[in-house]
Amino acid sequence: MNGVHDMGGMHGMGPLGSEKDEPVFHDRWEARAFALTVAMEAWRKWTLDASRHERELIPPAEYLRMSYYEKWIAGLVELLVKAGLVTAAEIESAKPAPGSVKAMAPLTADQVWPLIARANPSSRDVAVLPRFKTGQRVRARNMHPTGHTRLPRYTRGKLGTIERDHGVFVFPDTNAHFLGEKPQHLYSVRFAASELWGSQAAPGDAVYVDMWDDYLEPA
Numbered sequence: 001m002n003g004v005h006d007m008g009g010m011h012g013m014g015p016l017g018s019e020k021d022e023p024v025f026h027d028r029w030e031a032r033a034f035a036l037t038v039a040m041e042a043w044r045k046w047t048l049d050a051s052r053h054e055r056e057l058i059p060p061a062e063y064l065r066m067s068y069y070e071k072w073i074a075g076l077v078e079l080l081v082k083a084g085l086v087t088a089a090e091i092e093s094a095k096p097a098p099g100s101v102k103a104m105a106p107l108t109a110d111q112v113w114p115l116i117a118r119a120n121p122s123s124r125d126v127a128v129l130p131r132f133k134t135g136q137r138v139r140a141r142n143m144h145p146t147g148h149t150r151l152p153r154y155t156r157g158k159l160g161t162i163e164r165d166h167g168v169f170v171f172p173d174t175n176a177h178f179l180g181e182k183p184q185h186l187y188s189v190r191f192a193a194s195e196l197w198g199s200q201a202a203p204g205d206a207v208y209v210d211m212w213d214d215y216l217e218p219a
Contacts, residue, residue, distance in 0.1 A: 001053075002144055002153060004060040009154030009196065033069040037076050038116065042107035045083035048120055049176035053148035054078050122170040130185040130213070136162045137219035138189065140211065148176035151215045158195050159219055163208065164188040171212055184213040 007013055025031040041051070054075035058066070066074065080086045090097055107115065132138055142157035143149075150172050164187065171182040189211045193201035 001056055001146055001148060003056050004063050005056050006153050008152045030069040033072050033076075035112075037072055038112070039105070039107050040076060040080065040085070041120075042105075042115070043083070043085065044106075045085065046079050047175050047178070048122070049148055049170075049172040050178065051075055051079060052172070053176040056148065123166075124168045124170060124181065124183040126168055126183050128168045128184055130165055132162050132165075132185075132187060132213070132216060132218075134162050134165060138162060138216045139219045140189070140209075141215055141217055145173065147173065149173050149215075151211065152209065154196055155189075155191060155209055155211075158191055160189040160191040160195070160209070162187050163190045166210065169212070171214060173212075173214065182214075186210055186212050187216070189216070 025034070037051070041048075046054075055063075055071045057078070058071060058074055062074070063071065077091055081088050081091065085103075087097060090100075096102075137159060138161070139159050140151065140155040140157065143151070144156075166186040166188065168183045169186040171184055174180050174182045187210070188208050191207045191209060193205035193207060194203065196207060
């Protein structure tokens with residue numbers, strides 16, 4: 001979807017800062033936000049792409065105000081309510097509703113590290129024919145879906161070249177909306193910087209973007 005979260009290629013957003021020896025978490029609450037998100041995903045009530053889309057639905061002013069893990073918590077709260085795991089009133093009061101049943105957590109402490117180490121791979125070992133081949137010229141589709149997509153706005157309608165076929169992966173645009181995984185080939189596509197940014201770009205620069213079959217058309 002088009003929104004404030006899709007900042008790639010935008011001007012006026014200020015410089016990108018860097019922090020030497022940056023810690024994984026700046027505060028303890030960030031670690032707790034990460035842990036809560038992992039624990040709740042174990043219920044399998046939503047997909048990784050659905051959680052990403054939920055953060056995209058945060059109102060623009062709030063999205064720009066929030067820190068990274070604030071966005072995680074805001075999205076998680078909405079997912080919990082939509083999935084029926086808690087009610088909005090329970091979130092607000094921080095207390096369970098009278099008579100509510102206590103559920104057994106699907107994730108125990110001893111399962112946490114193996115789960116994180118295994119991550120949640122989105123590659124799929126299924127036979128799907130690729131639509132494109134390495135070295136082929138392609139164009140990113142100029143589409144503007146109202147739902148979730150991983151197709152950056154700044155690449156839409158631009159010409160590129162297939163550099164690598166990563167194999168078959170879950171398609172986020174359908175997976176985010178519980179419409180099926182629709183596995184398809186994922187490619188690394190090389191875009192000349194001048195194709196994306198015009199004559200202001202350095203002649204030898206390029207940007208590599210991972211793109212699914214459904215994002216591309218023959219040039």
